[in-house]
Amino acid sequence: MPMPRRLRLTLLVLGGLVSAALFAAVVAVYLLLQPDRFTAMLQAKARGAGLELNLDSPASPTLFPRPALDLQGITLNAQGASAPILLAANGRLVLPWHTLLGGPTVISQLQIDAPRVDLDALQAWLSALPPRPASAPPNIPRIDTGVRISRGSVVRGNQLLLDHVELDAGSLISGQPFPLALSAIDAAGTPLQLKLSATPRLQTNTLQLDNITLHLSQGSALRLVLKGSAHWHGAADAAAALAGKLDQGNAAQYDISLALTPADQTQPLLLALKLDGPDNHADLRLPPLALAQWWSQLGDEAGPQLTVPPGSGHLDMAKVEAAGVTIEGLSLQAGTDVPAAAASTAAPAEPAASKP
16 A cells, blocks of 8 residues: 555655754764864873874764763874883773863763783883972872773783783872772783772872772782871872781781881981781881882893892791792891982971871
């Protein structure tokens, strides 16, 4: 039976209206989101930090289920460097509605899928940054966006360090709790999990971290829980006090404490580590800056021969297992003189009180 002419005309009109509405929606999405504006903003922020951000194709906008810009083929490298710091298959910038309706340019969440981070390239970029003035006050790098990373990996050159990295972090704003959750699998196939929460505050040129809670686990063999607080005045003028428990699988449980004391005219920034449990005891004072420099030289074939790490104190361990090697009855005694850092001139300050 042929369709009535009036019905046919009605369907044609409705089809035309739907097509026009879809076309108008596509145009509105592009005009509202303005992908070029956000791409330029990200690239400008990267250039301000000495980085170059490139995309394989222009950002594509979408309104559903939430306003967002999809980024394809993300490459981030230091300006003038050939080795990328970060490679990612794709990413997404989730935007609030008020930004689309003429409000300030704000990103409500940054999502990155399958990023690959090269620590060698990252370290080279950090080393090339100009030194921060010793008198410069600390600052919180405000992050209004939540950050979500999935299927990531961390490498050093061609060596895989971490795989299946999943990270979920909230906003980083002064006076508000900052949560962070990280999970990964190391090169040996052991799952790692980290949960961190703290409340950052800026108070008269002091960065205070209150209510720090840290949970770290490595498979079923190790679980660490620490709580406390910290503050930083700039340079090597930092202090912290953390205490908690270290569970070594079914072997034993240890009391552990970490205390960071600021540098002064005679001493560098120092980390005091105490560990007390069945048959294992440690009381060490370690200079973190010198220790980091010593550690970075381990992989340098052209560097100096392996030396004893800097620090002082004593260590008594009934049994140590690491990298397939087992050592029993380990006892170490280091000298009391800790090498001073060349640029350690900050005034002394009391460490922050530990909070339960």
